């Protein structure tokens with residue numbers, strides 16, 4: 242496997258590396274409608290034919306995101322498992338992670354050669370983050386439509402996520418969001434943790450996030466070998 246990494250200089254240092262074997266687990270969180278499912282779909286396309294992957298989706302009362310991904314045909318249906326979280330989507334990814342761990346276990350036994358599992362959180366608010374007992378690294382997805390003040394407001398997703406994705410840059414002008422302000426504020430909150438901007442409307446919109454996951458996989462392999 243050989244890749245040109247275009248995401249130069251991005252620090253892929255994770256929160257906690259797993260002591261277990263198995264695929265890299267990447268959490269994808271962020272507010273409702275910011276583009277989490279669009280990112281999952283884009284990553285599935287990016288990694289097709291390259292990685293063995295699977296997806297767990299969390300929805301409050303439905304299996305809508307899983308159904309969307311199945312309809313979109315980006316991944317075989319049996320590689321996608323929905324978890325219905327009930328009232329508090331953040332609970333299922335942070336406090337009571339059993340249902341999500343169970344879904345990952347099923348996927349791992351179905352596909353013993355998995356390299357990557359994406360876990361999409363049920364859309365919540367700025368405070369929802371994943372337990373590092375569930376995922377190895379987490380991506381937080383914001384979009385520009387809430388205005389350029391959002392990164393400045395901080396919160397654990399903005400501040401502590403391993404990668405911050407600011408999506409829907411195609412709408413920035415329409416909503417009067419200053420991308421430079423968003424980038425600068427995000428950097429001020431995040432220190433060395435990387436921030437990328439994209440439009441997931443663009444077929445290549447998920448490419449930089451995909452490169453970051455590739456770098457994370459390389460790091461993981463190096464740590465396991467050491």
Ligand SMILES: Nc1nc2c(ncn2[C@@H]2O[C@H](COP(=O)(O)OP(=O)(O)O)[C@@H](O)[C@H]2O)c(=O)[nH]1
Nearest residue numbers: 273274275276277278279364408409440441442
């Ligand atoms: N204009 C625009 N729309 C987007 C972009 N990314 C996602 N969307 C749309 O935003 C809506 C919510 O996206 P979705 O991925 O379902 O958000 P989620 O709730 O975070 O999973 C959908 O209608 C997407 O088609 C983008 O970069 N630009």
Ligand SMILES: [Mg+2]
Nearest residue numbers: 277278306361
């Ligand atoms: Mg979604």
